[in-house]
Amino acid sequence: MDYNTVLYQEKSELLKVLAHPIRLCIVRGLMQKESCNVTYMEECLHVSQSSVSQHLSKLKAAGIVKCIRVGNENQYQIADNSLQKLISDLFEEERKD
Numbered sequence: 732m733d734y735n736t737v738l739y740q741e742k743s744e745l746l747k748v749l750a751h752p753i754r755l756c757i758v759r760g761l762m763q764k765e766s767c768n769v770t771y772m773e774e775c776l777h778v779s780q781s782s783v784s785q786h787l788s789k790l791k792a793a794g795i796v797k798c799i800r801v802g803n804e805n806q807y808q809i810a811d812n813s814l815q816k817l818i819s820d821l822f823e824e825e826r827k828d
Contacts, residue, residue, distance in 0.1 A: 748793040749814075753778065754786045758795060758809065759818050766799065766806040 749755055753776060760775065761767065772783045787807060790796040797810035809815070 745793060745795070745814075748789055748795060751786065751789075753782070754790055755818075755821075757783075757786060757790065757807075758814065759822065761796065761807060761809050762815055762818060766808040768804050768806055772807075 749758065756776060757772060760772070769780055769783050769787070772787075773780050776783065787796060787798075791798065791810075795809070795811050795814060796807050799806045799808060
């Protein structure tokens with residue numbers, strides 16, 4: 732077994748960020764929709780704008796999502812595409828046997 736402390740620390744931090752149900756839902760939703768704004772997320776999740784913004788801040792800090800300015804609004808997108816397989820596997824999506 733090769734124990735690379737830094738690598739395992741990075742991956743565990745990523746999993747900690749994704750461990751919250753709202754953040755997991757945001758990431759999964761962005762996989763399906765490609766990009767959306769805070770207002771759309773607020774309506775879908777039935778949580779306050781400030782709550783959505785706080786969760787997005789944590790996802791951005793972890794490098795999971797990114798913010799793109801489109802006109803006068805911010806659109807959020809997946810920044811780390813390597814997570815898509817993990818999320819799909821969690822929900823057993825895209826399995827075509």
